Amino acid sequence: MKSNSFLYFIKEGVTSVFSHGFMSVATIAIMMACLFMMGGFTLLSANIQEMIASLESQNQVVAFVDDSLTDEEARSLSAKIEAIENVDTVEFVSREQAMNKFLKKYQDNTLFSDIDATVFRHRYVITMDDIEGMEKLQTDLYRVPGIATVNAHLEISRGFVTMRNIVTVVSIVLTAVLLVISIFIMANTIKLTSFSRREEIGVMKMVGATNSFIRWPFVIEGLFLGVIGSALAYLLTWGVYEILYTRANGTVTFAFVNLVPFSKYAVPLLIGYGAVGVLVGVIASSTAIKNYLKI
Numbered sequence: 001m002k003s004n005s006f007l008y009f010i011k012e013g014v015t016s017v018f019s020h021g022f023m024s025v026a027t028i029a030i031m032m033a034c035l036f037m038m039g040g041f042t043l044l045s046a047n048i049q050e051m052i053a054s055l056e057s058q059n060q061v062v063a064f065v066d067d068s069l070t071d072e073e074a075r076s077l078s079a080k081i082e083a084i085e086n087v088d089t090v091e092f093v094s095r096e097q098a099m100n101k102f103l104k105k106y107q108d109n110t111l112f113s114d115i116d117a118t119v120f121r122h123r124y125v126i127t128m129d130d131i132e133g134m135e136k137l138q139t140d141l142y143r144v145p146g147i148a149t150v151n152a153h154l155e156i157s158r159g160f161v162t163m164r165n166i167v168t169v170v171s172i173v174l175t176a177v178l179l180v181i182s183i184f185i186m187a188n189t190i191k192l193t194s195f196s197r198r199e200e201i202g203v204m205k206m207v208g209a210t211n212s213f214i215r216w217p218f219v220i221e222g223l224f225l226g227v228i229g230s231a232l233a234y235l236l237t238w239g240v241y242e243i244l245y246t247r248a249n250g251t252v253t254f255a256f257v258n259l260v261p262f263s264k265y266a267v268p269l270l271i272g273y274g275a276v277g278v279l280v281g282v283i284a285s286s287t288a289i290k291n292y293l294k295i
Contacts, residue, residue, distance in 0.1 A: 024225060027185065031229030031280070032236060034182040035273055038175050039237040042272075043265060045171040050260050052164050059131060059156055063141045065122040066148040074122040077146050081124055084140045086133040091125040098123065121148070131157045182280045183287075218285045226281025230273040237269070238262060 063081065065074040071094070081090050093101075098120040128137060134157040141150045204214055245259045 027225050028229045028232065030185045031182055031226065031277070032233040034178045034185075035230055035233035035276060036236055036240075038178045038276070039233065039269060039273065040240075041171055041174050042269070043237070043241060043262075045167050046265060047260055048167050049164065052160055052167075059128075059134075059153060059160070061126045061128065061134065061137060061141070062151040063124045063126060063144075063147050064149040064151070065124070066146050067121060069122070069146050071122070073146065077124070077144060080144050081126065081141065084137065084144075086128050086130055086137050088127045088129045093123045093125055095120040095122055132161045179276065179280070182276070183284050185284075215286065219282055222281035222285025223278060224281070226277035226279075226284075227274070230277025234270060234273045237273075238266070 065077065069077075074094075075092055078090055078092055081087060095118065099115065102120070103115065126137070126141075128134060134152055135154055138150045138152040138154070141147050241262050245262060248259045
């Protein structure tokens with residue numbers, strides 16, 4: 001592509017944006033709204049995933065050691081447990097430690113003042129990499145010689161997994177729907193632009209202009225609208241999230257909500273917004289002009 005032609009395409013595309021001011025503003029506004037909703041739900045989904053991950057780390061499996069094992073034999077099981085798939089951390093808790101923790105919990109109850117450490121078992125407190133594999137982890141622990149009982153909250157783990165899957169599916173579906181809506185709206189806007197220039201396109205076709213030569217200004221127009229819409233949507237998302245983040249982390253009312261800083265998602269979100277803006281702009285403009293090139 002020659003530099004003169006390229007400059008002509010840019011000039012025509014940008015001029016078209018300003019010559020159809022109301023429709024361009026409407027397209028940018030709708031693009032902003034769609035991207036803002038997509039970004040907002042993405043951030044909501046990411047925060048829910050972070051909360052679930054935090055809860056997963058607190059949902060531990062406790063493996064009780066057989067009473068017949070000596071202290072040394074009980075401690076030696078640590079290496080075998082660490083070798084099991086999906087095990088993140090392993091903590092050995094002796095009888096004495098278990099007793100002290102129990103007495104601390106019921107320190108005001110004299111009924112347990114004479115309790116002996118022998119009534120407790122050595123145990124291992126285990127956290128997982130993925131809570132979805134809790135049931136398999138329980139089965140694998142039972143296969144370790146010396147492990148008598150495994151206490152695993154399978155119902156809770158299934159609840160976490162179900163919640164995570166629902167959030168993921170809903171996020172993907174909503175993003176896809178909003179993406180299609182954005183393409184449809186922008187395509188119709190550019191179609192109106194191309195309709196008003198249909199005679200000009202016809203004349204250009206008759207004098208020998210190629211389809212690509214006619215198409216490029218519309219592609220530039222769509223690209224320009226998409227980039228502006230995505231940039232403004234990103235700034236809006238950033239501003240609103242920062243307000244919510246400050247409020248959630250600075251007041252007692254929202255003390256139970258622990259939002260992740262925007263900086264953690266800033267770059268991926270910027271790339272995502274830019275990619276969607278370019279993709280929607282190019283697809284919409286290419287779709288809108290297609291019928292007018294069949295002359």
